[in-house]
Amino acid sequence: MLSTAIENPEARPPSGPVTVNAGSTAEGETTGFEPKMSARGVNFYYGPKRALKDISLDLPPRMVTAIIGPSGCGKSTFIRLLNRMNDLVPDARLEGEILLDGFDINRPACDAADLRKRVGMVFQKPNPFPKTIFENVAYGPEVNGLRDRLALEERVENSLRRAALWDEVKDRLRESALGLSGGQQQRLCIARCLAVEPEVLLFDEPCASLDPISTAKIEELILDLRRQYTIAIVTHNMQQAARVSDRTAFFLMGEIIEVGPTGRIFKAPRDRRTEDYITGRFG
């Protein structure tokens, strides 16, 4: 599995205009903002296996960045690095740096829990706690020190409203979250995430286990949220990427092949492999 030739963008054979990974000046498609988060030369290993190869990618503030690619391309691995969820993986190793507001999130002084408060995550499968709906949403603020009952109730209501779930659950806040439908559970998980008041939201294939109607609701929600948060979403559904994202990055075999404004990536991909993927020739 280990590719011997470490590909780096400059060394690639010039097939048309050179595509460069980072949303930096080199690409000619700058976002015009300081990136909220950015990965610089990230390599990631599971034991001897290199899962990510020299990834550089920026998340511009208050925009949705979609990460697409065939399964096993490293997109979930990458997004989990952004809030250090891979810390839990034994025998894993990271090279390169990941910056949040210009600071390396893996520096020793940075506490993982503090980081995750600022960078929230919604997972593939809805994973509510086996607690009540209220307790689920209140959990984050509580562990972060919010004790005041009234403030807590307000925070829960706000979060549920922003997750477009309030009207459906306001009369059953004391019931188990496990009684909700899959789509409601996922929106609950989003509300739970919002309640911590993060700056960045990471979605790891949030609709993978949902029906089309629930999926549409989640997408609508992401569109609502995108002007307030910096969002990254991993998806294998290209229509979804096209619908919700401002920018798209295409991953293949642990590498970034191409990144740019979503419209352009889908209409005029510059790399042959991107084109093949979005036109469904593989993946």
Add this chain to the structure above:
Amino acid sequence: MNTTKEKLIKLLFAAAAFSSLALLAGIIIVLFREALPVFSFVSPLAFLGGESWYPTAEPPEFGVWPLIAASAWVTGIALVICVPLGVGSALYLHELAGPRQRAALKPVIEVLASIPSIIYGFFGMTVMAPFMQEAFGLPIGLCALTAGVILGVMATPTVASIAEDALGYVPRSFREASFALGANRWETLVKVIVPAAGSGISTAVILGMSRAIGETMTVLMVAGGAAVVPSSVFDPVRPMTAAIAAEMGEAAVGGEHYHALFAIALALFLVTFVFNIAAELISRRYRLKLGLAR
């Protein structure tokens, strides 16, 4: 958040976890410390091979061979009962019982396993022994056979539940392959599934044996208590556990008898320890073989 606090908590948990290790080490140390002085007054050979156990006579004799032989006999009889019954029940649960029957039968096994040994002993003494006395025309029903039968019944749930787990690990594809070759269910069970679960089943047997050999109250009450090398299954016997339980109350702490009883406990511990390690190694290899590394 507060990393020092987190580290402290982890340390606390680690300490608790190591307590079980310390406990096992403690047991080993205590057993050795209290047992070894026995060899200052009997040689290891005379202790293990000696045929007279008269710990309170004057002068005392500390030959534990009768007790070892008794344990072996009783455990052997128990195995004759618990291996076929336990494995048979496991196969029944695995192969023949539907989901509803299983839901009703598994609790039977579990309840059988949870009955305290004193109850088994009491049942053996009051019901089983008179029955055996009548059935075989014995002078007294308290004998190796009665004790072995009761021990066998007690060890059956252990064997059954572990063997059933082992059967559950056999991949479905084995069955399907066997059916596809024209074998019927019984042939598939006997020629494919049981051999595939073989080491798992032997783990069950070893642990059942370990349970039987360490069982105390039942043999104390039912085995008859005579510290004589048995010559037939109808002889009253005194297994190692029974000797410890019956005599420790009277043995003076620190005396020769006390150390001798600890030495028996040490032997017992070592035997069960070896059994348990063997069972663990076999079941680990078994999981690896079936690709179920954990």
Add this chain to the structure above:
Amino acid sequence: MSRRDVFQKAGFGLLWLCMAANIVFLGAILWFIAVRGLPAISWEFLTAAPRDAMTAGGIAPAILGTLYLTLGAVLVALPLGVACAVYLTEYSPKGWAVNAIRVSVNNLAGVPSVVFGLFGLAVFVKGAGFGVSILSGSLTLAMLTLPLIISASQEALVAVPQSVREASLALGASRWETIRKVVLPAALPGILTGVILSVGRAAGETAPILFTAAAFYLKGYPDSVFSEVMALPYHIYALMTEGTHPEAQTRIAYGSSLVLLALVLAMSMLAIYIRQRQRRTYHA
């Protein structure tokens, strides 16, 4: 019918017999103890102390003693056992030390109970100087139940989906907060099952308390953790092997056995019930 079918029929018949034997044994034990024990049971039997050289009266001190011993054992073994399980599953899933702990837990579970009794005698009764007492007996029983509680808790903790832990960590909770507020509550029914089963086990054990706690007959009730106690299982043993009135004592022994059996079976039924309810939690 072909030869093969006959074999199959006979084989399955044999398996059926094996299973049936279990039911017969269970039935026989329950039947004899219940039928012969019930006549002995009365309000006085459950609430009064023994009288007339153990030939009349009740077994209240023995019931109470068993409760004390069991309670004491759980108080010690529960925190220690759960903490050990938490360490094994949540903090340190690999490494030689964890392997050593696992092996020792498995081995402790197989140590004969009479060996625990001797350990208790040497360490608690003599070594620590607690004497033959509730304290020594409880500690010995705690040692015995520790591996049970550890493995039940471990099983319950492992059953909590990893995704739930990730959700908590992703919200900025620390490891300990995740364990305390999410993982342990989710694992609670499973842990409870293990605890109940070990209570049943501790209540029925005789060999470990033989030299560490139990007395055949005591005037009055124990007044501190350093007192000797009467205990149900030992009471049954003593009634059957000591004393001078076998007839009357056997009757009381049947009654005591019924009480002990009811106690232990109620525990395991409760555990089975909780476990079956719990199965549904993550499939709602």
